[in-house]
Amino acid sequence: MPTEPIQIALVDDHRLFRSGIASLIAGFNRYDILFEAGNGKELIEKITAGFIPDIILLDINMPVMDGIASAQWLKKFHPSIKTIILSMFEDAEKVLTMVRMGVKGYLLKDAEPHEFENALIKVAAGDMYYPEFVTRHLLNNFNEDKSAQIKLNPREIEFLRLTSTELTYKEIADTMCISVRTVDSYRDQLFEKLQIKSRVGLVLYSIKNKLIDL
Numbered sequence: 001m002p003t004e005p006i007q008i009a010l011v012d013d014h015r016l017f018r019s020g021i022a023s024l025i026a027g028f029n030r031y032d033i034l035f036e037a038g039n040g041k042e043l044i045e046k047i048t049a050g051f052i053p054d055i056i057l058l059d060i061n062m063p064v065m066d067g068i069a070s071a072q073w074l075k076k077f078h079p080s081i082k083t084i085i086l087s088m089f090e091d092a093e094k095v096l097t098m099v100r101m102g103v104k105g106y107l108l109k110d111a112e113p114h115e116f117e118n119a120l121i122k123v124a125a126g127d128m129y130y131p132e133f134v135t136r137h138l139l140n141n142f143n144e145d146k147s148a149q150i151k152l153n154p155r156e157i158e159f160l161r162l163t164s165t166e167l168t169y170k171e172i173a174d175t176m177c178i179s180v181r182t183v184d185s186y187r188d189q190l191f192e193k194l195q196i197k198s199r200v201g202l203v204l205y206s207i208k209n210k211l212i213d214l
Contacts, residue, residue, distance in 0.1 A: 006124050007034040009053035011043045011070065012086060013062040017109065021057065021116070028117050030124075040065030044073060047081075055082045055123055057107075060094060068094070071101045082123045099200065105129035125168050128199050150194060157211060159186045164203045164212045 008031050012018050015038075022033050034053045037043040039062040047053075056074070060067035067085060074081055084105035085098050095106060104123045107116065108131065119129040152160070155176075162172045173183040191197060194205055206212045 003030060005032040006030055006055060006120070007032055007053045008120075009034055009037065009043065009046070009051075009056045011037045011040070011056060011062070011067075012059040013038045014059075024113055024116060025120075028120065031120060039063055040067070040070030040073065043070055047078060052078070053081060055084060055120065057084050057086055058103075060085060060087045060098075068097060068101075071098060071103055075101050084119055084123055084129065099130075099198065102198070106131065127168055130200060152193075156186060156190060159183070160190070160202055160206045160211055163187075163199055164206050 008025060010018050010021055010025075010033060012021075018036050022036065025031050025033060035046050035051050037046055041064045043056070043058075044065075058067045058070055062070075071083055071085070074083060079102070082105075083103045084107055085103050086107055086109055087094070088109050098106065105119045105128060107119055107129075111131070115131070122129040158176065159172065162175060167175065169183050169187070170180055173180045176183070187199075187202075190202060194201070196202055196205060203212075
């Protein structure tokens with residue numbers, strides 16, 4: 001039975017860039033461009049009118065309403081929509097701000113086409129996509145104190161190590177011979193125990209505590 005295409009919204013104030021990305025995505029399987037917008041205000045108008053995408057490719061720097069303000073609105077009113085940030089720069093401060101808002105991915109605008117496709121695949125599957133420079137910034141800014149003196153059982157440690165791979169949560173469940181619901185339970189318990197809000201945070205905890213090798 002054919003799978004419904006994943007609906008993409010493309011939000012960027014440069015029409016030529018939007019056109020190029022739309023053409024690129026048209027060459028991928030399973031994705032349709034639901035709508036385009038030139039700024040956050042136009043994005044909100046589209047969503048309010050009933051056009052609800054699965055994934056938003058969102059530029060940070062836009063007139064009228066920028067990507068940060070747009071991500072804040074999305075987090076408040078449509079947290080189920082997955083957001084991938086687009087940026088021209090490796091901006092550590094903005095990266096950290098967007099991660100705290102729960103964005104699912106971060107792409108540089110000059111990324112290779114396969115990186116765009118990989119980001120869409122991972123985010124559509126419920127995972128996160130951050131290039132190496134983002135992980136580096138996050139690691140440098142991760143609070144070591146919050147993870148001190150926390151005791152983990154062997155299954156939690158195994159789960160943490162697997163989250164640091166490219167496996168999806170379903171594949172982690174298969175590897176651990178448990179249900180997806182049990183994996184979700186491990187994840188939520190660790191989020192609470194470690195005071196972490198994302199899979200990236202779990203990976204950083206593993207790195208800081210030498211549970212995985214770089």
